Amino acid sequence: MLPELGQFALILALLLAFAQCALPIYGAWRGNTALIGLARPAVAGQAVFVALAFGILTWAFLTQDFSVAYVAQNSNLSLPWYYRFPAVWGAHEGSLLLWILILNVWTVAVAAFSRHLPGALMARVLGVLGFISCGFLLFTILTSNPFLRHLPALPDGNDLNPILQDPGLIMHPPMLYTGYVGFSVAFAFAIAALLGGQLDVAWVRWARPWTNVAWAFLTLGITLGSWWAYYVLGWGGWWFWDPVENASFMPWLVGTALIHSQAVTEKRGSFRAWTILLSIFAFSLSLLGTFLVRSGVLTSVHAFASDPRRGIFILVFLGIVVGGSLLLYAVRAPKVAGGKPFALLSRETLLLVNNLMFVCAAAMVLLGTLYPIIGDMLGIGRVSVGPPYFGFVFPLLMLPVVLLIPFGPFFRWASADWSSTWRALRPALVLALVAAVVAKLVFRHAASWHAFIGVAAAFWVGAGIALYALKRWREVPAGRRYTPEMLGMILAHFGLAVFLAGVLITQATSVESDLSFTPNQTQQVGGLDFRFVGVQRVQGPNYLADQGTVEVRSGDRLVTTLHPEKRQYSGQQMQSKSDIDGGVFRDLYVALGEPLGDTAWGVRIYVKPFVRWIWFGGLFMLVGGLTASADRRFRARRSARDEAVPAAATATA
Amino acid sequence: MSRLLPFIGFVLVVALLIFGLRWNRTHDMNWVPSPLIDKPAPEFTLPLLYDSTKTVSRQDLLGQPYLLNVFGSWCVTCQDEHPVLMAHAKKFGVRLIGMDWKDDPDTAKRWLAQFGNPYDTILVDADGKAGIDFGVYGAPETFLVDAQGVVRYKHIGNLTPENIERELKPAIAQLGKVQP
Numbered sequence: 001m002l003p004e005l006g007q008f009a010l011i012l013a014l015l016l017a018f019a020q021c022a023l024p025i026y027g028a029w030r031g032n033t034a035l036i037g038l039a040r041p042a043v044a045g046q047a048v049f050v051a052l053a054f055g056i057l058t059w060a061f062l063t064q065d066f067s068v069a070y071v072a073q074n075s076n077l078s079l080p081w082y083y084r085f086p087a088v089w090g091a092h093e094g095s096l097l098l099w100i101l102i103l104n105v106w107t108v109a110v111a112a113f114s115r116h117l118p119g120a121l122m123a124r125v126l127g128v129l130g131f132i133s134c135g136f137l138l139f140t141i142l143t144s145n146p147f148l149r150h151l152p153a154l155p156d157g158n159d160l161n162p163i164l165q166d167p168g169l170i171m172h173p174p175m176l177y178t179g180y181v182g183f184s185v186a187f188a189f190a191i192a193a194l195l196g197g198q199l200d201v202a203w204v205r206w207a208r209p210w211t212n213v214a215w216a217f218l219t220l221g222i223t224l225g226s227w228w229a230y231y232v233l234g235w236g237g238w239w240f241w242d243p244v245e246n247a248s249f250m251p252w253l254v255g256t257a258l259i260h261s262q263a264v265t266e267k268r269g270s271f272r273a274w275t276i277l278l279s280i281f282a283f284s285l286s287l288l289g290t291f292l293v294r295s296g297v298l299t300s301v302h303a304f305a306s307d308p309r310r311g312i313f314i315l316v317f318l319g320i321v322v323g324g325s326l327l328l329y330a331v332r333a334p335k336v337a338g339g340k341p342f343a344l345l346s347r348e349t350l351l352l353v354n355n356l357m358f359v360c361a362a363a364m365v366l367l368g369t370l371y372p373i374i375g376d377m378l379g380i381g382r383v384s385v386g387p388p389y390f391g392f393v394f395p396l397l398m399l400p401v402v403l404l405i406p407f408g409p410f411f412r413w414a415s416a417d418w419s420s421t422w423r424a425l426r427p428a429l430v431l432a433l434v435a436a437v438v439a440k441l442v443f444r445h446a447a448s449w450h451a452f453i454g455v456a457a458a459f460w461v462g463a464g465i466a467l468y469a470l471k472r473w474r475e476v477p478a479g480r481r482y483t484p485e486m487l488g489m490i491l492a493h494f495g496l497a498v499f500l501a502g503v504l505i506t507q508a509t510s511v512e513s514d515l516s517f518t519p520n521q522t523q524q525v526g527g528l529d530f531r532f533v534g535v536q537r538v539q540g541p542n543y544l545a546d547q548g549t550v551e552v553r554s555g556d557r558l559v560t561t562l563h564p565e566k567r568q569y570s571g572q573q574m575q576s577k578s579d580i581d582g583g584v585f586r587d588l589y590v591a592l593g594e595p596l597g598d599t600a601w602g603v604r605i606y607v608k609p610f611v612r613w614i615w616f617g618g619l620f621m622l623v624g625g626l627t628a629s630a631d632r633r634f635r636a637r638r639s640a641r642d643e644a645v646p647a648a649a650t651a652t653a
Numbered sequence: 654m655s656r657l658l659p660f661i662g663f664v665l666v667v668a669l670l671i672f673g674l675r676w677n678r679t680h681d682m683n684w685v686p687s688p689l690i691d692k693p694a695p696e697f698t699l700p701l702l703y704d705s706t707k708t709v710s711r712q713d714l715l716g717q718p719y720l721l722n723v724f725g726s727w728c729v730t731c732q733d734e735h736p737v738l739m740a741h742a743k744k745f746g747v748r749l750i751g752m753d754w755k756d757d758p759d760t761a762k763r764w765l766a767q768f769g770n771p772y773d774t775i776l777v778d779a780d781g782k783a784g785i786d787f788g789v790y791g792a793p794e795t796f797l798v799d800a801q802g803v804v805r806y807k808h809i810g811n812l813t814p815e816n817i818e819r820e821l822k823p824a825i826a827q828l829g830k831v832q833p
Contacts, residue, residue: 242729277659284663295674311674319667326660333656370666372730373673375791385791387727388755512759514766576767593766602766 003068003147006056010147013049013100014137016042020130024123028196036119039126043111046133047104054101057146058088067153070094070146076157078542079165086170087160092294092310093146095173099290100136102177103129106185110210117206124192125185132184135317143310162543162567162575168228172221176248179218180286183251185210186258187283190276191325194332204265204275209629211262211279212488215255216625222248223618230611231580231589238614241390246369247289250362254282257358259625260351268413270339270348274355276329284322285362291318292369343415350408354401361397365390402457402500405493406464410471424471428463435459443509454504462497465490488628492621499617505610514593518600526607528588529553535592535601543567545577548592548601552581564592564603578604587611689804694721694796695786702753702761702775709776711802718805718828719748720821721796722772722812723784725756726764728792734811735768741817742771747797747825751775754784754792797821799828 020042027035057070061084066072074094075087089095107129114122140146189207193199225248230238239245258278265275295311342348367374371385406428410421432455439455469490472481482490513525517532524530533549545565552559562579569575578591586609593602689695698710722738724731742749751772753761758777765775778784787796797806806824808816 240727240729273656280659288666291670295670315667315670315674322663323660323667326663330656330660366666370669370673371791373669373676376676377669377672386725386729512763514759514763604763604766 002056003060003065003149006053006060007141007145007147009049009053009056010137010141013046013053014134014141016046016049017130017133017137020046021127021134022130023127024130025127025195028120028123028127031120033119036123039123039130040111042130043104043107043126046130047108050097050101050104050137053147054088054097057094057097058085061085061087064157065153066155066157067149067151068146069148069150072150072154072157074158074160076159076542079160080541082170083160083165086164086173089173090160090164090169093140093144095177096136096140096144096294097146098173099177099181100133100140102174102181103133103136103184106178106181106210107133110185110188114206121192121196121198121203124195125188128188128191129184132188132321135321139310139313139317143313159542159569162569163232165542165569165575166228166232168224168232172224172228175217175224176221179214179216179221179255180248180251180289182210182214182217183255183279183283183286185214186262186279187325190279191328194276194325194328197332199272199276199332199334201266201269201272204262204272205634207279208259208262208266209631209634211255211259212625212629215252215259216622216629218248218252218255219618219625220622222252223615223622226618227615231578238611241368241387243369244289244293246365247292250365250369251282251285251289253358253362253365254278254285257355257362258282260354264348264351265339268340268342268348270342271352271355272339273329273333276333278355278359280322280325280329281359281362284318284325285366287314287318287321288366291315340414342413345411345416345418347408347411347413347416350404350411353404354408357397357401361394364393364397368393402461402496405461405496406468408493409465409468409489424467425464428460428467431463432456432460443505449508450504451508454501454508457504458497458501460497461500462494465493465497483631483633485628485631485633488624488626488631490624491627492624495617495620495622495624497617498613498620502610502613502615502617506608506614509609510611511607512604513606514602514604516596516600517603525605527554528559528607530590530603530605532601532603534599535595538565540567543569543575546592546595548590548603550579550590550603550605552588560588562588562590564590566592582612584612585609689788689796690807692804694798694802694804695783697776697778697783697786699752699776699778699783702751702758702777705758705777709774714750714798715802716800717748718797718799718825719750720745721750721752721787721798723752723754723778723787723789723792723794723796725754725792726761727756730811731793732768734793734813735771737812737814737817738771739769741812741814745821745825747828748773752783753777753779754789755779755781795821797824797828 020039023035023042024039027033027038057068059065060068060071061075062081064071064075064077064084070091070093074090075084079087087094089098107126110129111122111126114125186207189203189210193203222245225245226238229240229245258275258281261271261275261278264271291311291314295314368385368389371389406425407421410416410424436452436456436459439452443451469482472486511526515523515525515530517523519532519534522529522531529552531551531553533551535546535548538545538547545567547563547565550562550564552562560581562581564579565577567575567577576591578589580590581588586607589604589606589608591604593604596602694711696711698708701707701709724734738749749772751774753775756777756779758779761775761777776783781789787794793811795808795812796804799805805828806821808821812821
């Protein structure tokens with residue numbers, strides 16, 4: 001009975017989404033306050049029914065109702081209860097429902113926190129969000145119904161893909177989707193501004209905190225995904241330029257450009273059309289990512305089971321949403337450049353360079369990702385270009401960004417003074433060069449030049465941003481030194497320095513070796529002694545594993561004991577589970593390979609210095625994004641506006 | 654006009670995606686005639702993956718037909734193809750020679766240790782120069798070379814159970830008839 005109710009709830013949610021889209025937008029056009037006022041109740045109603053549907057699907061997993069086909073395909077009796085939650089979004093149908101749920105959470109948040117914005121604008125914003133929700137609900141109901149019955153009920157289900165049976169997966173998709181979907185808010189504000197012809201800078205100020213939060217969550221989602229790939233997929237790599245990773249990375253790149261461009265538009269009035277365009281692009285790339293992942297048009301290690309009908313549906317929806325908004329842009333975008341003039345040496349110029357570089361990088365990633373289809377089209381066959389392409393082009397495009405970042409905060413708006421900036425930044429340059437020389441001495445075994453570049457770049461960016469923080473401390477009276485917006489900027493840029501250090505030092509100094517061990521044999525890797533004790537059988541909650549024991553010693557001191565496993569799940573699927581001794585300055589990563597002969601085993605051992613800094617950098621960026629969006633300035637101006645336009649406020653109520 | 658540019662760009666991308674979807678439905682695989690078909694395979698001398706002190710050249714492989722599979726541990730499509738090779742390698746009736754293309758040999762060894770090694774011999778083309786001689790666009794690609802060192806069949810993209818049945822196996826069977 002419950003699954004049918006779930007489907008019914010989805011249909012009701014679809015009807016409410018349609019109401020939320022059509023009526024308020026029509027009302028805003030006609031100036032009908034009654035229709036405008038319908039937006040919020042529709043939002044609330046839709047959210048209730050979507051949450052109900054999601055709750056019912058979760059309940060079906062918890063109670064193991066194998067009469068629901070989706071539950072039977074993605075869980076079985078032996079699946080521990082804590083993995084039944086992520087199993088809800090472990091495959092296509094459920095993850096789509098999660099997508100819709102998160103869209104509803106964002107919509108409710110926008111409706112709740114923007115009570116003081118002009119009613120017509122909010123009606124359009126909520127209407128656009130309703131349109132997106134309509135499309136996805138229709139998609140779920142027509143092509144991907146998670147509540148489909150399988151009668152008679154199966155006695156037991158298949159298994160959740162063992163790669164997904166991991167704590168990282170509980171958090172990774174929700175965070176990633178929160179970021180993806182969050183760009184729909186900036187998109188909705190941009191479309192609302194275009195629809196209403198209200199192209200002043202006010203809408204940018206209101207959209208900014210939402211964009212920053214979405215960007216922060218996307219950063220967290222990508223960071224978690226990378227961390228998950230590192231310790232679950234078992235190659236010790238952290239980024240593979242896989243189509244699905246690229247699908248999340250493209251919106252991130254454009255989103256990064258967008259938050260910088262929004263800053264310029266809000267503060268100086270420049271780049272208005274560009275900000276609108278980037279808002280459209282960021283969300284379009286989220287939708288395109290959804291299409292690439294779910295249509296089966298590209299092959300990927302994470303690809304969902306595909307169905308051509310799904311591909312066509314998303315493509316049509318993508319065409320309507322993106323094509324429609326780009327046409328609207330072509331018709332309505334601000335005709336005059338607007339904004340205050342700026343000199344060649346100015347913060348505006350630097351931010352423009354940032355924008356160009358990030359958009360180019362996103363285009364480059366898009367080209368590489370679509371390359372297999374382009375290959376088909378040109379008749380040269382379906383081939384992947386892979387890391388040899390991305391790994392070469394991407395750093396080239398990011399090099400100017402890294403070089404210019406420290407100048408950003410020091411350059412003033414409109415016109416910057418070169419000599420004072422140069423004086424202020426000189427210590428950072430000296431420090432970077434000295435650090436590179438020191439790194440050369442410390443990492444003298446490293447064959448590659450990456451470590452020196454990495455140390456120099458990290459110090460250049462990190463010290464540059466620290467010098468700026470110091471300058472504010474010295475020159476500005478207490479209490480006004482750091483606004484949350486500025487603090488967020490400092491944290492995020494500092495995160496980039498940490499990230500750069502992690503990437504390049506790891507790349508240059510990691511030791512990776514595959515060794516054959518007999519029990520109680522000791523071998524040296526990266527200056528540490530690894531003693532292989534042996535392998536024993538252990539029984540997990542829903543798997544049987546060969547568990548190895550490896551003792552790591554530095555001289556006579558026991559550093560750690562690691563237990564890598566090879567797990568055999570009930571669904572006959574093998575999964576290697578590495579064991580990692582993590583540390584701030586180095587990770588020891590041990591994975592069990594194949595048995596070689598009677599007692600010997602292949603064991604893979606990595607010593608990876610600084611690898612965690614990659615993810616620490618992502619966390620800094622997360623905190624930075626959230627801090628910046630908490631700036632009181634966004635709220636203070638809003639309340640000032642509140643008093644100025646009480647009519648708008650009452651119209652909304 | 655310039656304001657229409659984003660829209661036009663988007664239309665092009667959509668056209669490409671529609672093409673991709675249609676292609677996927679009508680083509681299970683993609684085969685294009687290669688200028689190498691029925692021509693002698695290009696000369697190469699490449700080191701072995703598991704013993705870089707030894708090299709293997711085109712001449713060393715003469716006398717028996719072989720399949721040359723170009724792959725890389727970085728290549729997502731190869732990962733798709735890999736289980737197929739694992740399942741079929743022993744059934745082809747000819748040697749399966751891997752060419753580890755534009756890849757780091759150590760990473761390739763790890764990749765093979767994790768997913769299994771279907772190859773009889775693996776050659777390393779780290780800088781991709783032999784790949785250029787073979788006209789490799791990207792990985793994976795597979796060449797069927799007969800005992801006289803002549804390329805008889807080429808497949809671009811991943812081998813699947815379907816295209817192995819439909820094309821590769823007939824091509825291998827054909828080898829026996831042509832040879833005395």
